Amino acid sequence: MFYPDMLSLFMAGMFPKSFGVMERREWIDHSQDAVYDVAIVGGGITGAGIANILSQNGLKIILLEKGDFASGTSSGSSKLIHGGLRYLANLHLREVRTLLKERNYLSKNTDIVKFMNFRILIDPYSWKRETMRLGLITYNVLSGNPEFPRMKRNSGEYGSEVRGYFTYRDAWSDDCRLTIYNILSAVNAGARCLNYARVVSIKNEGNTIRIDAEDSVDKRKFSVTARYGINAAGPWSKKVYDLSEGKNDISLKLSKGVHIVVPAEKAKTQSAIVFRSHLDQRQMFIIPRGEVTIIGTTDKFLNDPDDFSVSEEDVNYIVSSARRIFPSLSEEDVTYSYAGIRPLFGNGDDPGSISRGFVIRESERMIHIFGGKLTDYRYAARRVASIYGKKTDLKLRIRSMPLVNYSRPHISGKELYLYEMNHECALYPEDIVRRREAFDVYRKDRGNSELDLINSLFEDRENAHVISPKS
Ligand SMILES: Cc1cc2nc3c(=O)[nH]c(=O)nc-3n(C[C@H](O)[C@H](O)[C@H](O)COP(=O)(O)OP(=O)(O)OC[C@H]3O[C@@H](n4cnc5c(N)ncnc54)[C@H](O)[C@@H]3O)c2cc1C
Incomplete structure (x- = not known):
């Protein structure tokens, strides 16, 4: 066509390329014909970015995803490509700089990452006005933006507790689409990416690993042989780690983050709004996206990534928090709600205090990546690729990679x-x-x-x- x-x-x-049900079926039919350089478990943004960088280096890659691409956390995020202003409170300057560099790269090199204005509100629950100004000066300097932040008074647009706001710039995207763009980039570079293919076992076999998987579309089992495996299974990465390493020696906490969606006219705003909930001082976002406004999020520990839902309590918490900004907002306005799960590698009683950065562990034939952000997926892919390069003595092209070589018509x-x-x-x-x-x-x-x-x-x-x- x-x-x-x-x-x-x-x-x-x-x-x-043609990439549909027929190609997928053929790839599974021939899954045993070749030894892949790398098999990747997980088709969220992390696995897609890794498939992309490795296939753009000419390696033979297969990616297995148990649901659809981006069906895990990579469709449950706030959909922002941002530097993480709040990480400045902990002086994570290097992390913020990396995120901002990635944001700037993606906004220049894809058509699905766009800048928008953000207003950060000053009220009794926010940082103090001068602390906020200092934070924004640092943020602007790190992102190469020379603007000096000035507070504007609340002229009645927001609830009465809001004294005013500072404006800054960050970006929005669509998490699923960014993942699909990377999957397609990888496929165009020769990778075989299979959705609806669940990995059920990973075994060392001499100088290779054998992965057994289940194809839920054609209801069949198949196997793949690869020299190395990469675990990019997000909230399921501990399960995949335990499966492949045969041990249970890491601790990965999970936290559920819920967003609600309301029609744009119920929380009318041109700019995204950043504020803290009066209920527990957590940072929240109100993000206009055309016909709707997205508001989130919660941050609560969760035990099982396969067993969770959005509760009435989650929705009430978000609505009550946002009602301070838009006083007429009510639970009846909510058209949809969704949840994403954060894998958190670290300890702490408060999920909000555990680092959102990623951690990499390796064994003889596997590289495992835990945690991370949508915004820095390219950075994570570069880190994984450089570990793979060291393991195999291969000189890979890593700088400025991976490229996003795909755009939808x-x-x-x-x-x-x-x-x-x-x-x-x-x-x-x-x-x-x-x-x-x-x-x-x-x-x-x-x-x-x-x-x-x-x-x-x-x-x-x-x-x-x-x-x-x-x-
Ligand atoms: C509420 C919330 C808001 C967020 N907002 C932002 C934001 O605005 N900006 C930002 O930069 N980051 C944000 N993040 C972080 C970002 O969403 C995540 O870092 C990112 O989506 C993680 O991607 P992933 O590929 O590691 O995990 P996932 O997207 O979960 O992908 C892992 C995949 O592995 C698959 N899988 C698991 N087990 C198997 C198996 N046995 N076989 C085959 N496949 C398997 C799963 O089906 C899943 O699709 C947010 C996170 C949350 C939870």
Whole structure:
């Protein structure tokens, strides 16, 4: 099929390969024909970034993801590409500088990371005005922005406790789409990325590892042999570590972060708003995204990444916190809520006090990465690639990598959904509705008006789970 915007992609050297149900099936049929250099477990942003850097270095890569790409934390974030202003309170200057560099790179080199204004509110629960000014001066210097921060008075736009606000710039993106962009970049560089392929065992076999996996689409088992394995399983990374190392000697805490979505008119704002909850002083975001406003998040320990939901208490906490800014906001305004899980490598009784940075551990044939952020996924990929390079004595290109060599054509409706099926390996309606388009989040009607069309495109596919309209 030819799409109108394809010519420009072709000219830019980014013509997308066919990457749909047939290619995936063929790759699984032939999974035993070759020994891969690296098998990656996990198709969130971390695994996608690693697949991208390694395949762009000419290595033979296979990636296995148990659900759809980005179906874990990489669809449950605040969707910000930011320097982490709050990390300045702990003087994590180097971390903030890295995040800002990554933010600036992504905003220049992709079409899905865009700057927006943020207002950080000054009220009885925030940092003091002069401390905030100092923090913002440092943030601006680190990001190469010469602006001097000045406080503007609250002229009645926000609740009466808010004295005023400072403005600064950071960026937004879409977490799923950024992941898909990296998956596609990797596929275009020769990687084989398989969604709906759950890893069930990892065993050392001499100079290689053997991975057994289950394909939930065609309901079959298959195996992959690789010289090295990389565990990028996010909240499940301890499970994968225990599985491959055969021991249980690391501690990984999990924390649940919930966001709510309300129609834009219920929390009307042009800029994103950063404030602290009066209930527990936690930092929160109010983020305008077209038809809707996203508000979050909570930060509560969780035991099992496969057993969690958004509770009424989570929603009440977010609504009560945000009501201080938008006094008429109520629980009835919430159209959708979603949760993401933070894997936290470290100790502490308060999840908010445990570092959000990533930690890498290695064994003879495996590299494990725990934690991290959406914003610094390229940095994490570079760190993993350099460890892999040392292990194998290979000289890899690491500086300024990985490149994001993919962009989606500007098409819409049926044409877009077919494209997502044939070039972005959407296998079920929910892969489009929940992730590639994330209608639940971005559309006031949660995409109900598109569901019949999307369901019908999958009608001839076995196992296609039809999605019913949501109220
Ligand atoms: C509430 C919240 C808000 C956040 N907001 C931001 C933000 O605004 N900006 C930012 O920079 N960062 C943010 N983060 C952090 C960011 O979302 C995460 O760092 C990132 O998404 C983690 O990606 P990942 O690939 O490591 O994990 P995941 O996205 O969870 O990917 C791991 C994948 O491994 C797969 N997997 C697990 N076990 C197996 C198996 N046995 N076989 C095959 N596959 C398996 C899972 O299905 C999953 O898809 C936020 C996090 C949370 C929780």
